[in-house]
Amino acid sequence: MLRRHLIIALAVLASYAMATPALALDANAPKDYPAVPLLSTGTTILGEQIHYPAGDAHVTAAIVTLAPGGRTILHKHDVPLFAYILEGELTVDYGTHGTRTYKQGQSLMEAMGVAHFGVNNGAQPVRLLAVYMGATGAKDVTPVK
Numbered sequence: 001m002l003r004r005h006l007i008i009a010l011a012v013l014a015s016y017a018m019a020t021p022a023l024a025l026d027a028n029a030p031k032d033y034p035a036v037p038l039l040s041t042g043t044t045i046l047g048e049q050i051h052y053p054a055g056d057a058h059v060t061a062a063i064v065t066l067a068p069g070g071r072t073i074l075h076k077h078d079v080p081l082f083a084y085i086l087e088g089e090l091t092v093d094y095g096t097h098g099t100r101t102y103k104q105g106q107s108l109m110e111a112m113g114v115a116h117f118g119v120n121n122g123a124q125p126v127r128l129l130a131v132y133m134g135a136t137g138a139k140d141v142t143p144v145k
Contacts, residue, residue, distance in 0.1 A: 038084060038107040046097055046111045050080050055135030062130050066090065066120040074117045074144045079134030081110040088126035092118045102128075115144040 029035050042050055063086070066072065084107045091101045094116045102108060110116075120126045132140040 039082065039109065041109055043109065044080075044111045045100065045108045046094060046114055048112055048114070050109060051112070052133065053079055053135040053138040055137060058134050058136045058138070060132040060134070060140055062132075064126075064128050064130050066118060066126040068120055068123055068125065070120045070126075072118040074115050076115050076142045076144055077110055077112045077132070078139045078142055079132050080112065081140070082131040082133065083108050083110055084129040086127040086129055088120060088124050089122045090118050090126045090128065091121055092116050 044050060064083075066088075083102075085102050085104050087104055089101060089103050091099055092110075093099045094111060094114050097111075097114055118126075134140055
């Protein structure tokens with residue numbers, strides 16, 4: 001239950017932080033509450049059921065920046081990862097699951113059990129907000145060899 005409240009709080013925080021002056025209201029939001037829904041799901045971008053690691057909840061938020069032509073390492077996530085593209089365009093290669101390109105203003109729950117890597121094929125840096133919803137001692141990112 002605590003994790004569910006944590007996810008909701010993070011989603012609201014991310015929505016508020018990314019909201020533009022022309023705010024739209026979610027049909028379920030209280031009157032005069034300035035929220036723009038970004039994402040509501042129980043699965044990752046590849047359809048995996050989201051699952052949380054055992055242990056005490058621990059959330060890490062970071063701004064990830066990838067220079068033009070840059071590439072991440074091949075990796076998996078041991079914890080759910082919410083991502084919001086702040087700037088640029090990121091192409092993620094999920095191996096046999098194909099590639100997907102995410103653009104500024106898009107959000108996603110990243111794949112957990114499928115190895116993947118991101119590439120910036122654009123001319124400007126990619127910046128994204130990454131929110132890892134894990135547990136004390138759980139790895140947010142696990143390199144795959």
